Amino acid sequence: MNNLFYKVLGLLILLFSIYPVYSANYKYSTVKNGVALYLGMLPAEMIDGHKSQSMHGGIPPGMFRYHVAVALFDDNTGDRLKDVRITIKLLDSKSQPISISKVLDVMHINNNLLYGNYLSVNKIGETYKIKLSVEFKDNKYEKFNIVIDYPFVHI
Numbered sequence: 001m002n003n004l005f006y007k008v009l010g011l012l013i014l015l016f017s018i019y020p021v022y023s024a025n026y027k028y029s030t031v032k033n034g035v036a037l038y039l040g041m042l043p044a045e046m047i048d049g050h051k052s053q054s055m056h057g058g059i060p061p062g063m064f065r066y067h068v069a070v071a072l073f074d075d076n077t078g079d080r081l082k083d084v085r086i087t088i089k090l091l092d093s094k095s096q097p098i099s100i101s102k103v104l105d106v107m108h109i110n111n112n113l114l115y116g117n118y119l120s121v122n123k124i125g126e127t128y129k130i131k132l133s134v135e136f137k138d139n140k141y142e143k144f145n146i147v148i149d150y151p152f153v154h155i
Contacts, residue, residue, distance in 0.1 A: 028150070033142045035081065036073040037134070041066050041150065044118055056105055056117045064124050069116040070104055070132065083137040086115045091129035091147070098122075101133070127151045 028039040044065035068088060072081040090099040104115035121128060130150050135143040 028148055030146055031075050032144045032146060034075050035141050036075045038071045039148060040069040065118055065120045067116060067118055069114045071114050080113050082113055085135045087133045088117065088119065089131045090119055091131055093127055095129055
């Protein structure tokens with residue numbers, strides 16, 4: 001992986017590491033069943049280069065590709081949650097599925113645990129819905145689904 005990858009994801013890590021201070025103002029976060037979830041997204045080219053195929057099986061085809069990163073914390077203790085299975089599905093503005101479900105891969109960036117993968121959209125400047133399904137392997141937390149409206153833009 002290239003150095004730009006670590007710089008950009010380092011910024012995401014910074015955001016996710018200061019979540020108790022920032023959480024009240026961050027639009028793409030939620031708390032459910034005692035779990036704080038934070039969603040971050042960047043154009044794929046900012047993460048892995050224009051044609052790199054090294055991470056998550058490579059950047060998907062399409063004009064508007066994004067890298068999704070999710071961080072999970074115990075809302076009471078602030079501890080990062082591990083042994084989690086997260087799937088993502090893209091929905092249109094009417095909640096109709098427009099992609100197949102994808103599992104988010106475990107990622108370790110600067111010794112911090114994240115879950116991530118790529119997705120692509122057909123249009124920018126349009127709000128899509130992102131459905132995240134979160135399951136815990138140790139059953140300490142109850143599994144849940146959330147849907148977040150996300151206005152895709154391209155930098």
